[in-house]
Amino acid sequence: MENKKCCSVPDEVLIEILVRAGVREWPQIACVNKHCSSLLRSDCFWQAALSYYFPFSQPQTQTQTNIRSRFMALYIGHHMFGEDEIVGHCYLLLKQQLQLSVHSGILHGVIIDQLIACGKSGDEAHQVASRIWVAVLDNLEENHHTFCLLKRLAQEGDVFLPYPYARSVKVQWRVFEKLFTDFRDCFINHVDYYDILACAKSMFHPIPSPWLGF
Incomplete structure (x- = not known):
């Protein structure tokens, strides 16, 4: 049947x-x-x-896969961000490539370049890219793979990257916030926890009290 x-x-x-x-x-x-x-x-x-x-x-002129991808990009860009198609494509690109362990700095640079190529200023590209990052982070599944991904993002940092190619403070904050709240129980030992906490302390001061204490 x-x-x-x-x-x-x-x-x-x-x-x-x-x-x-x-x-x-x-x-x-x-x-x-x-x-x-x-x-x-x-x-x-x-x-x-x-x-x-x-x-x-x-x-x-598109293949079936491209038609679906284009629809998703248009839908996400419009409904999630109130923006155009390119923002939706950047969201899908970031979400897909993060799962493949591509360095976050490279991905962020690609997104910034695409947004600037589509007519946005450096400031606008930086702001939109930050919104894309936060949206992707907030829509990741809560599982061990995501926990490992967030730890990698926390430890990579954006050393020596010039504006607007460095991820915003808001994005970096969201990574640590998710680690120390949503995924707090995933830390299996003190060493793991304090390594990430040290990364957070190198970027933010003071550290929110809910992040402290293993």
Whole structure:
């Protein structure tokens, strides 16, 4: 039964219905059966979604993967940041590449360069990049992998990077704040904890009292 269509409605009509169901409903719809899941992965679906939600976006010749990525970038840029497509692409890039252990300084530099290339000033790029970083950090899953990622970010720092290529104080603060609050129980020994605390003390003074004490 799962391989069969859920109704006699033509696929092109069903796609239009699914598109209008709302972005937040799509993951649940994909679980209804294999046909719905297949439709939500199709080129036609993402093209319909792009046309429906962003009718004024400039048309491009794209593969299926690029259509989906472009929709996600437009949606994130608009709904999360009130910005344009490039901000959404930067968010997706940062979230993906952080999982691959790419140095955060390199990623931040790439984001700054892309934002400046799209017409933002150095100050604007720095501010938007900071918002992107904080949003990515706040949307990471709470698991051991994220804990290790945050520790790496805390220890990397931004030594000798000029403005606007150094991450903002707000971003650095958020890394330590998550480590010492959301992931406090993940520290397995005093050495691990005090190494990270030493990094925090080298950047911030005074240290918030909730961060202290293992």
